């Protein structure tokens with residue numbers, strides 16, 4: 001009896017649902033974002049976009065590399081509409097793996113500067129980050145460290161700390177040096193710099209800043225925003241104190257990396273994905289992403305005093321595409337030099 005009631009009830013509700021007329025414009029538009037940008041503050045920018053367009057943003061976050069693996073595994077069944085990744089090698093690898101699709105957008109072409117976008121129009125940069133050196137003036141003579149190549153100087157024996165080879169940030173830096181200085185000069189730089197490393201290779205940029213501060217070494221290479229965040233107190237008071245004991249040295253010109261986005265190959269909400277990408281790359285959107293994370297927007301410099309104190313930088317104008325192309329050679333040279 002109970003079961004019969006249930007069956008009748010579900011049949012009735014089904015009929016009810018089928019008879020309801022849903023006006024077309026009330027069907028919610030949405031865009032599903034797979035993001036390798038692990039910053040909570042991005043949500044504020046998505047919210048702004050939703051308010052302006054009525055398109056709901058559904059966020060699926062994951063670390064960069066596993067995100068690419070996941071998309072490859074999911075193939076045509078992937079839910080992803082828009083893919084956001086950090087680092088030149090990651091976004092160019094995603095394009096190479098056929099995970100993105102070519103799109104036409106006048107506003108993206110206008111808002112994203114040359115060198116920071118794909119010639120096949122599969123991805124566009126959204127924010128910029130500078131790979132800088134962080135030094136402890138009590139351990140090393142900071143006046144003698146002006147460029148990444150200075151870290152190969154024999155006077156820094158035992159005083160250099162580096163993040164491990166797996167970090168795409170370092171792979172892109174090495175790719176950058178290959179483009180700027182050629183393969184043999186890059187090899188010589190790597191050999192010299194790696195022979196100056198005495199610590200085991202570090203798992204992340206933050207641990208390098210801490211090690212430099214604690215005089216475990218004298219100088220390391222990190223993305224500028226990690227130091228900025230520590231100084232700003234984002235990671236707590238102890239890290240602020242650590243960061244305060246260090247000096248940021250910005251090479252001029254500097255290696256500039258990006259976070260970027262592209263529409264997923266099998267996006268079901270392609271138009272919505274393009275709209276969101278356009279919003280994120282617009283001056284308002286790019287600033288919205290970059291300001292709270294201490295990154296740089298696409299066209300301006302982050303106006304936060306902490307970041308401004310790191311000094312002005314000039315990009316060395318190496319294109320993101322070129323960085324991607326030199327990625328495998330960079331990894332090979334790092335391996336050969338003993339960068340673990």
Ligand SMILES: [Fe+2]
Pocket residue numbers: 086223
């Ligand atoms: Fe990062």
